[in-house]
Amino acid sequence: MSEAAVTRIRIAGTAGTEPYEVLVGRQLLGDLAGLIGPKAKRVAVIHPEALAETGEALRADLAEQGFEAVAIQVPNAEEAKTAEVAAYCWKALGQSGFTRTDVIVGVGGGATTDLAGFVAATWLRGVRWIAVPTTVLAMVDAAVGGKTGINTAEGKNLVGAFHPPAGVLCDLAALDSLPVHDYVSGLAEVIKAGFIADSAILDLIESDPGAARTPAGPHTAELIERSIRVKAEVVSSDLKESGLREILNYGHTLGHAIEKNERYQWRHGAAVAVGMHFAAELGRLAGRLDDATADRHRTVLEAVGLPLHYRHDQWPKLLENMRVDKKSRGDLLRFIVLDGLAKPTVLEGPDPAVLLAAYGEVGQ
């Protein structure tokens, strides 16, 4: 992709929502004012501490263009996804006189865009918002599709709303400042898209896993765009997770249980990597998944430096945590597993002995 090229991926409007576009390229922030639109008088730029300079530069730029722009700084990572931080943002909006025609811009990783989207969903029962994702994970997953939310002590993303953004600007240049640990964590969702829908993603990563770990790798833009297309296709037909959208939860049932167990100190992508390893073993033991595809999970996740294992002694707590997963129905645990490469399906109420055996491969 040349420096000037911009890819536009359309998300259809469903369930009464407007369609919008995900733009992928470089120097895209010039498009922000256009997306905000002429009706807005005020703009709030919600950004994490790590992006204080970016947030302030964006605020100053919007102020120069005539908006009453405020920057709202929130903590980094999961510390931002709390009711207290949401309340802090509501207070800032109230003090700025934020009305229904005003617009929120969420700039940052998935934690920030989840929070900003949730604040937008709840302020005055819903105002427009624009996502400016700055991590791989937020570009390929969190900023797209309208799931917004915060964590509670009882579990991950337990409070939230479906509230799609008015647009998503993925400026690849933002990835240059991302610590490698965070870059690699985002690859878990890229690999997820590969296993559930687009195996060319796995081929590209396997062709040079070392290069896949950096934004300078030759396939960065293609990996990001392919993953966004996977998500776009799913959420365009099932915004509210009535069925198909559940496939995007591959690896998340155990992943979220680990995040809660670690009091949200693990990166989401790392937990999902362990969760996908578990889901692959579960698929294999349930007689659904062939050995080659199950083994491929280990090799590709390990090749980019993602974890495969978690503490063996924590199984009882993880099992308890998994009961609050949003895919559960009453006492019935439900998991996304694969019937084969790019063939995701739901496994309902697996035998507890099979679950434990699958964790036997994951626990250490």
Ligand SMILES: NC(=O)c1ccc[n+]([C@@H]2O[C@H](COP(=O)([O-])OP(=O)(O)OC[C@H]3O[C@@H](n4cnc5c(N)ncnc54)[C@H](O)[C@@H]3O)[C@@H](O)[C@H]2O)c1
């Ligand atoms: N809504 C969804 O559909 C969806 C999908 C996937 C994940 N998520 C959520 O996304 C979150 C994880 O997102 P993440 O992996 O982006 O982590 P993150 O938002 O926690 O960001 C990781 C760290 O990088 C910093 N950072 C962000 N951009 C940076 C940059 N360009 N340069 C330097 N530092 C930067 C952040 O401040 C943070 O400290 C989780 O809360 C997860 O639940 C949501």
Ligand SMILES: O=C(O)C(=O)C[C@@H](O)[C@H](O)[C@H](O)COP(=O)(O)O
């Ligand atoms: O968009 C979705 O749908 C997903 O499941 C994508 C996941 O990667 C993401 O982590 C999501 O936030 C998990 O959703 P949840 O409903 O299990 O909280």
Ligand SMILES: [Zn+2]
């Ligand atoms: Zn996820």
